[in-house]
Amino acid sequence: MMMIHFPWLFPLLCLLPLGSTVMLVVRSRGSVPRPPSQTLQPEGRVLHRSKRDWMWRQFFLSEEYMGNNYQYVGKLRSDKDRGDGTTRYVLSGEGAGTIFRIDEKSGDLHATQRLDREEKASYTLQAQAFNKNTGLPLEPATEFIVKIHDINDNEPKFTKDVYTASVPEMSDVGTFVIEVNATDADDASYGNSARLVYSILQGQPYFSVEPETGIVRIALSNMDREVRKDYQVVIQAKDMAGQMGGLSGTTMVNVTLTDVNDSPPRFAYSSYHLSTYESAEIGFTVGRIKANDGDEGQNAEMKYRIVEGDGKDSLDIITDEVTQEGIIVVRKQLDYESRRVYTIKVEVTNTHTDPNFLHLGPFSDTATVKVTAKDVDEPPVFSRPQFVIEVNEDTPKGNNSVSYYIYFRTHTDPERLFHIDSKNGSITTLKSLDREVSKWHNISVLASEINNPRQRSRVPVLIKVLDVNDNAPEFAMSYDTFVCENVKAGQIIQTISAIDTDEPLIGHKFVFSLSTSNPNFTIFDNEDNTAKILTRRSGFNRQEVSAYYLPVVISDNDYPIQSSTSTLTIRVCSCDSTGSMRSCSVDALLLSAGLSTGALVAILLCIVILLMIVVLFSALRRQRRKEPLIISKEDVRDNVVSYNDEGGGEEDTQAFDIGTLRHPEVMDSNKLRRDIIPEMLFPYHRPSPMNECSDVRDFISSRLQENDTDPSAPPYDSLATYAYEGNGSVAESLSSLESSVMEGDHEYDYLSTWGPQFKKLADMYIGKDTCTSGLTN
Numbered sequence: 001m002m003m004i005h006f007p008w009l010f011p012l013l014c015l016l017p018l019g020s021t022v023m024l025v026v027r028s029r030g031s032v033p034r035p036p037s038q039t040l041q042p043e044g045r046v047l048h049r050s051k052r053d054w055m056w057r058q059f060f061l062s063e064e065y066m067g068n069n070y071q072y073v074g075k076l077r078s079d080k081d082r083g084d085g086t087t088r089y090v091l092s093g094e095g096a097g098t099i100f101r102i103d104e105k106s107g108d109l110h111a112t113q114r115l116d117r118e119e120k121a122s123y124t125l126q127a128q129a130f131n132k133n134t135g136l137p138l139e140p141a142t143e144f145i146v147k148i149h150d151i152n153d154n155e156p157k158f159t160k161d162v163y164t165a166s167v168p169e170m171s172d173v174g175t176f177v178i179e180v181n182a183t184d185a186d187d188a189s190y191g192n193s194a195r196l197v198y199s200i201l202q203g204q205p206y207f208s209v210e211p212e213t214g215i216v217r218i219a220l221s222n223m224d225r226e227v228r229k230d231y232q233v234v235i236q237a238k239d240m241a242g243q244m245g246g247l248s249g250t251t252m253v254n255v256t257l258t259d260v261n262d263s264p265p266r267f268a269y270s271s272y273h274l275s276t277y278e279s280a281e282i283g284f285t286v287g288r289i290k291a292n293d294g295d296e297g298q299n300a301e302m303k304y305r306i307v308e309g310d311g312k313d314s315l316d317i318i319t320d321e322v323t324q325e326g327i328i329v330v331r332k333q334l335d336y337e338s339r340r341v342y343t344i345k346v347e348v349t350n351t352h353t354d355p356n357f358l359h360l361g362p363f364s365d366t367a368t369v370k371v372t373a374k375d376v377d378e379p380p381v382f383s384r385p386q387f388v389i390e391v392n393e394d395t396p397k398g399n400n401s402v403s404y405y406i407y408f409r410t411h412t413d414p415e416r417l418f419h420i421d422s423k424n425g426s427i428t429t430l431k432s433l434d435r436e437v438s439k440w441h442n443i444s445v446l447a448s449e450i451n452n453p454r455q456r457s458r459v460p461v462l463i464k465v466l467d468v469n470d471n472a473p474e475f476a477m478s479y480d481t482f483v484c485e486n487v488k489a490g491q492i493i494q495t496i497s498a499i500d501t502d503e504p505l506i507g508h509k510f511v512f513s514l515s516t517s518n519p520n521f522t523i524f525d526n527e528d529n530t531a532k533i534l535t536r537r538s539g540f541n542r543q544e545v546s547a548y549y550l551p552v553v554i555s556d557n558d559y560p561i562q563s564s565t566s567t568l569t570i571r572v573c574s575c576d577s578t579g580s581m582r583s584c585s586v587d588a589l590l591l592s593a594g595l596s597t598g599a600l601v602a603i604l605l606c607i608v609i610l611l612m613i614v615v616l617f618s619a620l621r622r623q624r625r626k627e628p629l630i631i632s633k634e635d636v637r638d639n640v641v642s643y644n645d646e647g648g649g650e651e652d653t654q655a656f657d658i659g660t661l662r663h664p665e666v667m668d669s670n671k672l673r674r675d676i677i678p679e680m681l682f683p684y685h686r687p688s689p690m691n692e693c694s695d696v697r698d699f700i701s702s703r704l705q706e707n708d709t710d711p712s713a714p715p716y717d718s719l720a721t722y723a724y725e726g727n728g729s730v731a732e733s734l735s736s737l738e739s740s741v742m743e744g745d746h747e748y749d750y751l752s753t754w755g756p757q758f759k760k761l762a763d764m765y766i767g768k769d770t771c772t773s774g775l776t777n
Contacts, residue, residue: 059146063117076107078129080138093125117148118185150187155247156237169225169257175218182237197242203233225257226294261354263294267367275372278336286328291348311342334373342371372559435465472564473500473554484575494533509557542572
C-alpha cells in the first residue's frame with residue numbers, strides 16, 4: 001500500500017475549529033484490503049476490527065513559486081518499502097521527468113518549474129514502487145492528480161478597450177446607457193481573486209455604474225446636448241471584491257447625447273433692416289434672415305411666414321429647406337414715391353415638435369423686418385392716360401389769351417435758394433436744402449400776362465423740406481456719471497438716452513452698444529431708446545483710477561443707417577452704505593486721510609520757503625568759491641580801465657588828448673586826462689621811445705624793460721598793448737590821429753611825390769585844400 005505525506009495538510013488543519021475530527025483515507029488502485037483482525041471479548045463474543053485503508057487522489061501546489069530550490073509537492077511511500085534501500089519509486093504521466101521529479105529512494109516529489117495555473121490547472125501522474133534487485137513491481141501503479149493552487153496574479157481585463165454608447169439628451173436619472181464586461185483569468189471557485197467590482201473613475205456626476213453588473217446609467221437629470229454633447233467615462237473593474245490590494249483594469253466609454261427637439265428657434269435680433277431699389281422685379285430676393293435653433297437634423301427644421309405688417313402685400317417670405325433661412329422676396333413692385341419703408345412681421349416655427357418638451361416652448365419666435373425702397377431715376381408719368389384739350393378754330397399762331405408771365409419776388413427768398421422759370425413756372429433749387437436748419441420755406445410768386453403786364457396776381461408757395469437720414473444720434477444730455485468704490489458687479493450706475501435731429505417716418509429706434517469690449521462696464525439696451533450702464537466687476541479704487549471713459553456707439557434704424565460714438569465719463573467716488581455719493585475729488589480724498597485745506601496750504605508754503613533757502617545758500621557758496629583773478633603764473637590778463645564815456649569823434653578834442661595815440665616819434669609825454677580825476681596817485685609815465693629804436697623789435701625790448709623797472713607796476717603778471725606802426729613806411733604814419741586839431745593846418749602837397757599809386761588821393765586832398773584856401777581868401 002502506498003502512503004503519502006501531505007505537507008499542505010497541516011496548515012489546513014490549523015484552520016479547523018478546535019475538537020474537529022479529520023479522517024484521511026488513501027487507497028491505492030488495485031490494492032486488496034487486509035482481512036479484519038479478530039479480538040475475543042470476555043463475554044465470548046468476537047469483535048472484528050478492520051484496518052483502515054488510505055485513499056489519496058490529489059496534490060495541491062501553489063503557482064508562481066519564487067523560491068530558489070525546487071518546490072516540494074509531497075512524499076510517496078509504499079508499505080512494501082522495508083527501508084533497506086531495495087525499493088525504487090518511478091513516476092510517469094503529464095510532466096513526469098520535466099516538470100515533476102521523484103526521488104527514487106525516498107519517494108519525495110518536487111516541481112522543478114514555476115507553474116501557472118492559467119496555462120494548466122492540473123496534472124495527472126502515476127506512481128509505482130519496484131524492487132531494485134528483481135525489477136518487479138511491488139504493487140500496482142497508483143494514479144493521482146496535482147492541482148495548481150491559484151493566487152491573485154491576473155488583473156481584470158475588459159472585453160473592449162473603448163466602448164461607444166449614445167443616449168438621448170434630457171433623459172431621466174437611471175436611464176440605461178451601456179453594459180461593460182470584464183474577465184479575470186484567476187480561479188473564480190477559489191477565494192476572491194476573480195470576484196470583480198465595477199466603479200467609475202471619471203464621468204461623475206453625470207453617470208454611474210452598478211458595482212456587480214457593470215451597467216452604466218444616467219446620474220444627472222436635464223443633460224443638455226446644446227450645452228455639452230460628448231462625455232468620456234472611465235470605468236474600473238477591481239478583483240478581490242474591490243478590497244485593498246486587489247488588481248484592477250480600466251476601460252473608456254465614449255457617451256454621446258443624441259438630439260431631441262428641446263430648443264425653440266430664436267431670432268438673433270428683434271429687428272432686421274434690408275433695402276432694395278424700387279425697380280426690383282417680382283420674385284427678386286431682397287435678403288435673407290435666419291433664426292438660431294440649437295437642435296440638429298429634423299429637430300432643427302423651421303418654417304417662416306409673414307403674420308402682419310404694412311408690407312405684407314408687397315413682400316413675401318420663402319423657407320430655404322437646405323439652409324433653414326427665410327428668403328424675403330418682392331411680391332408686388334415697390335414704389336419709392338408712395339412709401340419709403342415697408343414693414344413686415346415674420347414668425348418662425350419648428351416643423352417637428354416633441355410633446356415631451358412642449359413645456360420648454362413656445363417653439364416659435366417673431367421679428368420685425370423693415371425694407372427700405374431706394375429711389376430710381378424714372379421717366380415722368382402722366383397723371384391721366386389721355387388728355388382732351390379744346391381750342392377755337394382760327395386761333396392765331398402762338399396766341400394764348402391765358403398766357404401769363406411769372407414774376408419771382410426776390411425779397412421772399414433772400415438766400416436765393418430757389419429759381420423759377422419765367423415761361424413755364426417750374427421751381428427748382430439753387431442750393432442744397434437742410435431740413436434741420438429750416439423745415440419750411442415761404443416764397444411769393446407773381447404771374448402777369450405777357451400782352452398786358454399790369455394784369456397780374458400773387459400766390460404764396462409753401463415748400464416743405466422732407467427729411468433724409470443724414471444725422472447721427474447722440475446723447476440726449478451731458479451725463480454726470482459716477483461709480484461707487486464699494487459697488488457690486490451687475491449694478492446699474494446710469495441710464496442713458498439719445499436724440500436725433502432727423503424725423504423718420506416710423507419714428508426713432510436707437511441701438512446702443514460698446515465700441516470695444518470693456519472689462520469694467522457693460523451696456524444693456526432696453527429697446528425703448530434708452531440703455532443701462534452696468535458694472536462688470538466690483539471693487540473700484542479712485543486712488544488707482546479716478547475716472548473711466550466709456551465709448552458708447554449709438555445707431556439709428558433709418559436708411560442709410562447713421563451711427564456715432566459718444567464718450568461717457570464715469571468718475572470713481574466714495575459712497576455711503578446706501579449708495580449716495582459722498583465725494584469724488586482728490587481734495588476730498590486727502591481730507592478723508594485727515595488733512596484740511598489750511599494744512600495743505602501751510603505744507604506747500606513751507607516747501608516753497610525751504611526751496612528759496614536752498615537756492616540762496618547755493619548762490620552764496622558759488623560766490624565764495626569764485627575763482628581768483630590769476631590762477632597760475634602763466635595766466636596773463638589785460639588790465640582794462642573802463643570810463644563809460646562817449647566820445648565825440650575826431651573833432652572832440654576836449655575830453656581826451658588824442659596826441660597820446662599818435663606815432664611814438666611825435667609823442668612827447670604821457671598826459672593825464674582832463675575830464676576826470678586819475679585813479680592812480682602816481683600815474684604811469686611812458687617816456688618816448690629812443691630815437692635809435694627804429695624797428696619793432698627794439699620798440700618791444702624797450703617797453704619790456706620799462707615795465708620791469710617800473711615801481712608802480714601791479715604785483716602780478718599783466719599784458720601791455722602798444723600801437724606802433726614802425727618807421728619803415730616812406731609815408732610814415734597815415735593815422736588821422738597825428739593830424740592837427742584844425743584841418744586847415746594840414747598840407748597835402750607831399751602826396752604828389754608818392755607816386756602814381758597815390759595820385760587819386762593827392763588829387764582829392766590837394767584840390768580840396770586849394771578850394772579851401774580860395775574860400776578863405
